[in-house]
Amino acid sequence: MVEKSTSTLRRIIHIDMDAFYASVEQLDNPSLRGLPVVVAWKGSRSVVCAASYEARSFGVRSAMPALRAERLCPDAVFVPPNFTRYKEVSAHVRDIFHRYTEIIEPLSLDEAYLDVTSPQGEASATQIGERIRADIFSELGLTASAGISYNKYLAKIASDWRKPNGLFVIPPSRALEFLAELPVGRLPGVGRINEEKLARVGVESVEDLRQLEADLLQKHFGKWGLRLFDLARGIDNSPVKPERLTSQISSEDTFPHDLAIKDLGPQIRRIASTAWAAYEREASMSNNFLARTVTLKLKTSDFRIVTRSRTYSSPITSVEDLISTAGALLNRIDLPEEQLYRLVGVGLSGISRDSPVQDGLFLD
Known part of the structure; x- marks a missing residue:
């Protein structure tokens, strides 16, 4: 039994669309069904936005460099992302969610938490989860997986347990045994x-x-x-938050071996590309979702954190701009040349949802 009884009061569903972007592409183009589909632009700077389960069987994963995906799966069909279409389908899925609860916390276009604690007639959380999945399939021809539990993190673990197209429940009485x-x-x-x-x-x-x-x-x-x-004890009282405004997006990586500053260029390009893919996913869910600040984060071999930032009066518009700015920020690092680094991060912040400013002058 879970130690904090207040946790047991909630009924949380985590819905995760199965290989969402790739599944939408296969839905719209039936000739792609059964093929290893990779949603990404081809090229040295591109990263994978999504991969069908056929591609995943070769080890292809989201956020992987597209070149590596090509090596792992030479027969993969690369499809450029169509975020307008994904946003349209996601909006339909959200409409389905709203039939059952107004307490919805979107995490991305393809997943969300739902709090169904308030009674929905006589329906249990499990029945609601099944109805949502059935509605998604009958109306959109897509599958979704659902996890159900008394808190958010267990619901998210559960939704992954029987993927794809599955439902799994972790009740309070089994939580400790399941986690062990x-x-x-x-x-x-x-x-x-x-x-x-x-x-x-x-x-x-x-x-x-x-x-x-x-x-x-x-x-x-x-x-x-x-x-x-x-x-470890199944305790997490974090509420489902209907309004979830993103203030920054970033990606970082710790290297297997410490690197000199002259060797950081390729790493910055890779990490900036991953950050940009996440930014584009978030931007596809909001009109005029704009970032004007780029931050470069370094962690030295002796665990010191060093950051450099630059803010523009107009938003960052491409991955090339992001990589270029991050590279310029690297040139502003004034530590000794022999200093080694164990981590690099690239972030986008200064998020607004306003109309873009046309000039391109720096603010700093």
Whole structure:
């Protein structure tokens, strides 16, 4: 049984469309059905926006460089993304959600949290999840997976459990048992680096994590350690937030080996391309979604954080602009030439939803 009874009061559904962009392309062009479809522009700077399950069987994944996807799956059919069309289909899916609840937190065009705690007649959360999936399939010809639980992070884990085209429920009575055998990397916020840190203190599964006291986790991981303590016990009282305004979009990566500043150019291009793909996905959901600030983040080999930013009076309009600005910011790093770096990040911020300004002068 979950330790905080307040968590059990909610009924949360996480809906995740299956290979959404690729599935829409296959829906609109039946000749693509059954083929390994990769939604991406071809080219050295392009990244994969989505891949059909046929392409995923070759190891192709979202945010992967398009050149690597080509190497993994030489027979892949590359289709340029059509965000106008994806936004149109996503709006229809959202309309379906609104038939069942007004408490909806979109995460992207293809996934959202729904709070169905308030009674929907006699329907259970499971029945609502099945009805939503049935409506999506009958009206759009697309499949979606649903996860249902008493909090958001468990619902999200559940939606991935029987993908594609599945539904899975994690009730409060089974949560601790379900979590126990999961790799700790399945918990939100536990990326590759934190997974390695946890492994150094003997933690590989959620059950291992549950054996550690809160004080020890806080000592090793600070405030985040206390959140880990709760997550291992199925505790998360984060509400579903109907309004979710994005203030910044970024991508970063920690290198297997520390690099000199002269070697960071290709890494910046790769990471900026990933950030731009995320930015385009977000922009496709909002009219006049505009970013005017570019930030370059570096972490040195001795864990110092260095950032440089530049703000324009007009918005960034292309991945080439983003890469160029990030490269210019790199030239403003004034640390010794022998300094090594372990992480690079590129971010877009200064987000507004206004009409773009026409001139291109710097504000800083």
